[in-house]
Amino acid sequence: MKRSIPILPAITAIVAASYFLVPLFATFYFSLKMTRGTLSFASYQSVFQSDEFLATLGYSTLASLAAIVMGAVIIVPTAYWVRLKLPKLRPLVEFISLLPLIIPAVVLVFGYIRLFGSNSYLPMTSTDHGTNLLLVFGYVIMSMPYMYRAVDNGMAAIDISTLTEAAQSLGASRLRTIATVIFPNVRASIIAGSFLTFSISLGEFVLPSLLNRPAFGPYLVQLGQDRAYEPAALAIMSFGFTWGCMVLMQAFANKKPGQGVLPRLPFLSRKERRA
Amino acid sequence: MTMTPTAVSGEDHAATPGPRLRSTFGWSWLGVVPFFVFAFLFLIGPLLYLILGAFQNSDGAFTFDNIVALGGANIVASFSLSIRLSLLSAAMGAIAGLLLGHAVVLGGLPKWVRNAFMTFSGVASNFAGVPLAFAFIATLGRLGLVTVLLRDLFGINLYAAGFNLFSFFGLALVYLYFQLPLMLLIITPALDGLKSEWREAAEILGATRRQYWQMVGLPVLTPSILGCFLLLFANAFGTLATVYALMGSGFDVVPIVLFQQIRGNVLYNPNLGYALAVGMISIMALTNILYLLLRRRAERWQK
Amino acid sequence: MSFLSISDATKSFGANTVVKGFDLAIQKGEFVSFLGPSGCGKTTVLRMIAGFETPTTGKVMIDGRDVTQLAPNKRRIGMVFQSYALFPNMNVFGNIAFGLKVAGLSKTETEDRVQEMLKLIGLEHLAARYPYEMSGGQQQRVALARALAPRPQVLLLDEPLSALDAKIRVSLREEIRDIQRKLGITTVFVTHDQEEAMSISDRMVVMNSGRADQIGSPAEIYNRPSTSFVAGFVGTLNILKAKVTDLAQRQVFVGGKTIVLNERIKSSDSNLLLALRPEALSLTPSARQDVAVEGTVSHVNFMGSVIRIRMDVDGEKIVFDMFNTPHLTPPTIGQRALAHFSSADVFEITA
Numbered sequence: 006m007k008r009s010i011p012i013l014p015a016i017t018a019i020v021a022a023s024y025f026l027v028p029l030f031a032t033f034y035f036s037l038k039m040t041r042g043t044l045s046f047a048s049y050q051s052v053f054q055s056d057e058f059l060a061t062l063g064y065s066t067l068a069s070l071a072a073i074v075m076g077a078v079i080i081v082p083t084a085y086w087v088r089l090k091l092p093k094l095r096p097l098v099e100f101i102s103l104l105p106l107i108i109p110a111v112v113l114v115f116g117y118i119r120l121f122g123s124n125s126y127l128p129m130t131s132t133d134h135g136t137n138l139l140l141v142f143g144y145v146i147m148s149m150p151y152m153y154r155a156v157d158n159g160m161a162a163i164d165i166s167t168l169t170e171a172a173q174s175l176g177a178s179r180l181r182t183i184a185t186v187i188f189p190n191v192r193a194s195i196i197a198g199s200f201l202t203f204s205i206s207l208g209e210f211v212l213p214s215l216l217n218r219p220a221f222g223p224y225l226v227q228l229g230q231d232r233a234y235e236p237a238a239l240a241i242m243s244f245g246f247t248w249g250c251m252v253l254m255q256a257f258a259n260k261k262p263g264q265g266v267l268p269r270l271p272f273l274s275r276k277e278r279r280a
Numbered sequence: 281m282t283m284t285p286t287a288v289s290g291e292d293h294a295a296t297p298g299p300r301l302r303s304t305f306g307w308s309w310l311g312v313v314p315f316f317v318f319a320f321l322f323l324i325g326p327l328l329y330l331i332l333g334a335f336q337n338s339d340g341a342f343t344f345d346n347i348v349a350l351g352g353a354n355i356v357a358s359f360s361l362s363i364r365l366s367l368l369s370a371a372m373g374a375i376a377g378l379l380l381g382h383a384v385v386l387g388g389l390p391k392w393v394r395n396a397f398m399t400f401s402g403v404a405s406n407f408a409g410v411p412l413a414f415a416f417i418a419t420l421g422r423l424g425l426v427t428v429l430l431r432d433l434f435g436i437n438l439y440a441a442g443f444n445l446f447s448f449f450g451l452a453l454v455y456l457y458f459q460l461p462l463m464l465l466i467i468t469p470a471l472d473g474l475k476s477e478w479r480e481a482a483e484i485l486g487a488t489r490r491q492y493w494q495m496v497g498l499p500v501l502t503p504s505i506l507g508c509f510l511l512l513f514a515n516a517f518g519t520l521a522t523v524y525a526l527m528g529s530g531f532d533v534v535p536i537v538l539f540q541q542i543r544g545n546v547l548y549n550p551n552l553g554y555a556l557a558v559g560m561i562s563i564m565a566l567t568n569i570l571y572l573l574l575r576r577r578a579e580r581w582q583k
Numbered sequence: 584m585s586f587l588s589i590s591d592a593t594k595s596f597g598a599n600t601v602v603k604g605f606d607l608a609i610q611k612g613e614f615v616s617f618l619g620p621s622g623c624g625k626t627t628v629l630r631m632i633a634g635f636e637t638p639t640t641g642k643v644m645i646d647g648r649d650v651t652q653l654a655p656n657k658r659r660i661g662m663v664f665q666s667y668a669l670f671p672n673m674n675v676f677g678n679i680a681f682g683l684k685v686a687g688l689s690k691t692e693t694e695d696r697v698q699e700m701l702k703l704i705g706l707e708h709l710a711a712r713y714p715y716e717m718s719g720g721q722q723q724r725v726a727l728a729r730a731l732a733p734r735p736q737v738l739l740l741d742e743p744l745s746a747l748d749a750k751i752r753v754s755l756r757e758e759i760r761d762i763q764r765k766l767g768i769t770t771v772f773v774t775h776d777q778e779e780a781m782s783i784s785d786r787m788v789v790m791n792s793g794r795a796d797q798i799g800s801p802a803e804i805y806n807r808p809s810t811s812f813v814a815g816f817v818g819t820l821n822i823l824k825a826k827v828t829d830l831a832q833r834q835v836f837v838g839g840k841t842i843v844l845n846e847r848i849k850s851s852d853s854n855l856l857l858a859l860r861p862e863a864l865s866l867t868p869s870a871r872q873d874v875a876v877e878g879t880v881s882h883v884n885f886m887g888s889v890i891r892i893r894m895d896v897d898g899e900k901i902v903f904d905m906f907n908t909p910h911l912t913p914p915t916i917g918q919r920a921l922a923h924f925s926s927a928d929v930f931e932i933t934a
Contacts, residue, residue, distance in 0.1 A: 107511075209409075477664045485681055495673075
């Protein structure tokens with residue numbers, strides 16, 4: 006039991022770190038070589054000059070944001086209600102919310118195409134709006150495991166039923182309880198879940214590809230087939246973007262209620278309390 | 281985000297229970313109706329539709345033909361390829377993740393090492409699909425940085441030595457990039473749950489490190505390892521974008537085959553498509569049942 | 584020759600020294616407690632004996648052998664942890680058999696020994712239970728049996744009762760002491776509960792910020808604490824202000840009277856503090872109680888067999904108990920009263 010130098014763990018960590026970092030470095034290095042003979046950010050410029058890049062990124066951002074809002078609207082009340090009133094339903098709700106983890110996206114979207122096809126009872130895919138909505142719903146389903154986990158953990162951490170009882174014994178209506186007590190306390194978890202949702206759906210390929218949506222994932226694949234350097238630049242940017250999402254998510258997930266990450270949030274909660 | 285409370289209250293209004301007696305099984309179930317309706321429409325419904333469709337012919341009559349068609353040589357080969365690839369990448373991810381987890385959680389390394397790996401893993405486990413494929417092409421492709429460096433500096437020609445990124449093992453190596461971090465993320469709580477007193481108790485009773493891991497550490501971790509393995513398997517089994525970006529549509533794992541079917545790039549038979557989907561669902565279901573059975577055995581000492 | 588000795592042991596973690604110059608010699612079969620507040624270093628000393636910590640300087644000897652650098656699994660020591668630390672994947676039998684299995688005992692030997700141990704702790708009927716199916720008290724008895732099964736030379740108990748309910752705590756500590764006596768095993772017991780330490784030990788070590796303040800039998804420690812820390816930590820103390828009247832003759836003035844102290848006065852100025860155990864005080868004087876202080880009764884707590892009384896004396900609060908009898912009328916709050924004590928029971932304490 007010598008604790009001086011943990012040689013084996015150190016070697017393991019170094020090997021793992023190289024496995025993780027070398028591809029990133031290689032990609033970055035490759036992305037700089039677009040201009041023959043020198044290293045430059047030409048590939049990045051080229052990416053940003055593409056209209057299709059901006060259009061597809063914009064589309065996917067919008068779809069992802071919509072999925073986040075929808076997901077929160079469906080999952081937060083459910084998680085709250087199940088914890089508060091229907092604990093017996095919890096295993097079922099948990100099972101359903103975790104199901105998408107093992108259902109491949111391609112199976113899910115196949116079901117959508119058949120079930121909501123042009124000659125079905127609910128022909129969502131026959132209009133653009135319908136298909137867009139279907140895409141968003143698909144993202145809600147795919148991110149449900151993460152959103153539900155995040156929100157449910159957040160609620161577990163603050164003992165939702167005692168808080169609710171305390172608020173109601175002080176005379177708060179249920180609406181006010183939820184708006185001023187529960188929501189501010191689980192807001193950080195919701196935001197954490199949101200960033201996860203965002204990082205999953207932004208570059209997702211299968212759903213928009215099979216629903217024929219002009220999204221970022223299919224654009225990436227197409228670009229990968231047509232170009233050499235831009236995909237590397239995009240890979241680096243997308244890694245950086247995912248990293249940003251994760252850092253923000255962790256910042257929110259570890260944040261204590263009332264302590265602000267963004268300056269806007271504490272102000273908001275103060276206003277809510279006064280209301 | 282600001283929409284959330286409004287939505288909560290709207291739904292809550294309908295569900296506010298009246299006097300106590302009624303509320304026992306009165307109206308409180310209404311509160312979960314939106315969730316169940318949504319899940320039924322966009323998760324359960326589509327799956328059921330596929331399952332039912334798998335047992336129908338194009339006229340809607342009941343048939344086993346589609347299931348029988350799953351036995352065709354091409355499809356069996358696809359499933360076999362998918363299962364082998366998923367098993368291999370899940371095994372690699374699980375073992376590597378366990379080793380790395382052991383190193384950074386229990387290995388006595390500085391705390392920042394663990395934190396760095398955890399944050400990185402959060403990123404890398406979501407770093408799949410196209411960007412990942414590019415990253416590996418830039419690293420280990422025929423002109424990848426590592427390939428070239430090994431050739432020019434050490435005279436090692438990877439591709440001449442039989443390595444190929446665009447192969448079964450190459451793909452498994454790429455999968456490892458998200459499988460290993462995923463394993464690390466989900467096994468860490470279990471590793472943290474191994475009480476240091478157990479190790480100390482074993483040690484003071486005369487056990488060696490090895491004996492401790494054999495008799496206590498691994499048996500205690502087994503249920504978690506099984507669960508993580510299943511998740512990694514499912515994760516690999518459903519992976520499409522990474523394969524597609526790396527190999528094009530020529531590498532016939534089941535998701536690619538189904539993808540091609542849906543796209544209509546090959547002879548299109550929706551009911552065979554259903555059968556393919558049902559095949560995938562069945563494999564997931566089987567793995568889950570197997571997992572539950574194994575976990576029951578491994579967890580007989582738990583509540 | 585002592586059986587277990589720790590000589591001049593020091594332990595530092597970085598700049599933080601948690602054990603300083605610790606010396607202790609324990610006889611074979613002795614039951615010694617380490618008592619002290621959390622962070623006093625008692626657990627660190629225990630872990631040095633176990634081998635989980637290596638002393639920065641100093642030596643640990645067991646049965647004449649220097650074990651300072653020896654790995655824990657080579658020391659033949661039994662240890663019981665506060666959190667029980669039973670292996671969750673093994674039932675009671677498996678847990679107790681663990682040490683025997685790794686020692687390579689045959690199956691029948693193992694079974695016999697486990698049965699013997701189960702009998703010792705009176706849990707023969709629970710051999711097939713898993714830890715989660717047992718109460719804390721049962722789990723801790725199994726942990727004790729597991730520690731004792733491989734016939735260790737020394738038994739270490741690291742706050743084994745702290746996680747248990749008050750009632751079980753008392754009954755289990757008696758059981759532990761009985762088993763220890765029966766086996767005659769040299770035992771070190773770590774606790775922060777002074778009552779527990781006093782009731783169970785042959786000798787106690789009272790520890791304070793990494794040092795052993797006093798080592799002695801429970802009676803010695805309680806009746807003649809050598810430092811004010813020991814006096815304050817072990818048992819309840821009442822403090823009385825007094826004035827030195829004659830330093831050489833050890834005379835001090837307290838309660839309107841000059842008394843002679845048993846020991847030399849340490850105070851450097853004319854004021855000093857005197858300490859008294861609660862049981863040395865009473866409202867009704869006995870024959871040997873020659874001094875009294877006057878004060879105001881501030882609390883009267885009826886506790887059944889005794890009544891606890893608090894009084895304000897010159898701004899100091901003093902506490903003592905009186906035995907309840909059916910005809911007793913307890914004093915009322917606010918009443919002026921005399922608290923009597925014997926000048927022989929008073930000792931000086933440095934602030």
